[in-house]
Amino acid sequence: MKPAPFAYLRARSLAEAFDALDRHGEEARLLAGGQSLIPALNLRLATPAVLVDINGLAGLAGIALQGGVVRIGALTRHAALEASEIVARHLPLLAEAVPQIAHPAIRSRGTLGGSIALADPAAELPACALALDATIVAMGRAGERRIAARDFFRGLYQTDLQPGELVAAVEFPVQPPERRGCVLELARRQGDYAIVGLAAAATVQGDGALRDPRLVFFGVGPTPVRAAAAEAALAGAGGVAAAQAALERDLDPPADLHGPPQFRRHLARVLLGRAAARLLG
Amino acid sequence: MDRFVAIRLTVNGEPVEARVDARLHLVDFLREQLDLTGSHVGCEHGVCGACTIRVNGExxxxxxxxxxQCDGAEVWTIEGLTETGEIAALQEAFVARNALQCGFCTPGMLVAAAELLRREPRPSRERIRDWLGGNYCRCTGYHAIVDAVEQAAAALHGAPAE
Incomplete structure (x- = not known):
């Protein structure tokens, strides 16, 4: 339960971090909040030769409203998201997700960029990025590159980040007031990774219809999963029941210690029902 | 870049200088090099909360x-928080409500609960349970722990509103 030996570099600039990534390639890992990386080191699931600590790069942290976009620096801690008035006002879906991430002593360290770059399939923030049509700002020595969230999460812990790149920020479009959202999850203990989670958003119309619904499930596949069939059904005449039935086509969850695939499908239907009630309520 | 790193920090208000193995956890540094053994090592992968410590006010x-990572940091452990009297009301309530049995989780529970009461003087029982959800009590004495935090909040900030 102690990490294997590694060398430690406290990066004083982005250039220094990029140098280290160039020099050490796959032997190097970036250390941001460390709330997933350090457990992996402790369990020796990861044995990098070099840790490049980027916590001193203050320019990578911060939350700014810029026109129609909330730009959140990668080093912004979950606790800062939780306390942010900008997030509460313009990204209520994200504000609802953050208190469900782990526990206070972990949210004080864990970062938005770390969660996005790790791409844990059961984590809240990648699902929120998809549900809110966020753009991931990757940075390398050559400059910035913008990647739509829908193109970023490629597979189990796989992203579109290239060697030598890091996540610099995530840009979330400001959500108009008529756009409602919620994040619901089922876990055995408050703060544990969700067995099944759902980030849901929709525009509620005067007649009670849900326009342009967005349903992103997490914990049910190798990446956050957008439930396209259920979204179409929810926007159509069939309503919630049709959407719940359509999940059969959208989700192919794995069996694990929690239970068989049917168990997760059931929980996904339950969450969809609750989310629809919240959005309409 | 090195396997060993020089750090200067304050621990419980005292300046400390050390040269540490890069892989050394903060809690192991406190326990093994500074003999501050009040912070406990349980699961060692972030699940149990026994090693909860205050660093830079969080x-x-x-x-x-x-x-x-703690170069320049201000670290407070259960020993320092006890000495300053900051958590005396919580400690008295833990004793009064039998909120510790084996005591292994207690330092982590106290440091976590103190943070809750700093932010929210009058948390509900549900809120206390949520907040302490990241701290395991292996004796499963959770009711008494929630009772104690509630009692400490009342002692510090007056009777419950509800």
Whole structure:
């Protein structure tokens, strides 16, 4: 339960971090909040030769409203998201997700960029990025590159980040007031990774219809999963029941210690029902 | 870049200088090099909360921070928080409500609960349960722990509103 030996570099600039990534390639890992990386080191699931600590790069942290976009620096801690008035006002879906991430002593360290770059399939923030049509700002020595969230999460812990790149920020479009959202999850203990989670958003119309619904499930596949069939059904005449039935086509969850695939499908239907009630309520 | 890192920090108000193995956890540094054994090592992967410590005014998992990261940090452990009297009301309530049995989780529970009461003087029982959800009590004495935090909040800030 102690990490294997590694060398430690406290990066004083982005250039220094990029140098280290160039020099050490796959032997190097970036250390941001460390709330997933350090457990992996402790369990020796990861044995990098070099840790490049980027916590001193203050320019990578911060939350700014810029026109129609909330730009959140990668080093912004979950606790800062939780306390942010900008997030509460313009990204209520994200504000609802953050208190469900782990526990206070972990949210004080864990970062938005770390969660996005790790791409844990059961984590809240990648699902929120998809549900809110966020753009991931990757940075390398050559400059910035913008990647739509829908193109970023490629597979189990796989992203579109290239060697030598890091996540610099995530840009979330400001959500108009008529756009409602919620994040619901089922876990055995408050703060544990969700067995099944759902980030849901929709525009509620005067007649009670849900326009342009967005349903992103997490914990049910190798990446956050957008439930396209259920979204179409929810926007159509069939309503919630049709959407719940359509999940059969959208989700192919794995069996694990929690239970068989049917168990997760059931929980996904339950969450969809609750989310629809919240959005309409 | 080195396997060993020089750090200067304050621990419980005292300046400390050390040269640490880069892989050394903050909690192991406190326990093994400074003999501050009040912070406990349980799961060592961030699940149990026994190693909860205050760093730069926020609670953290002592097993999920490296000592090497604490250059310039202000660290408070259960020993320091006891000495200043900051958590005396919580400690009295834990004794009064039998909120510790084996005591292993107690330092982490106290540091975490103190943070809650700093932010929210009058948390509900549900809120206390949520907040302490990241701290395991292996004796499963959770009711008494929630009772104690509630009692400490009342002692510090007056009777419950509800």
């Amino acid at each position: 609670i953290v998992r002592g097993c999920l921070m490296l000592a090497a």
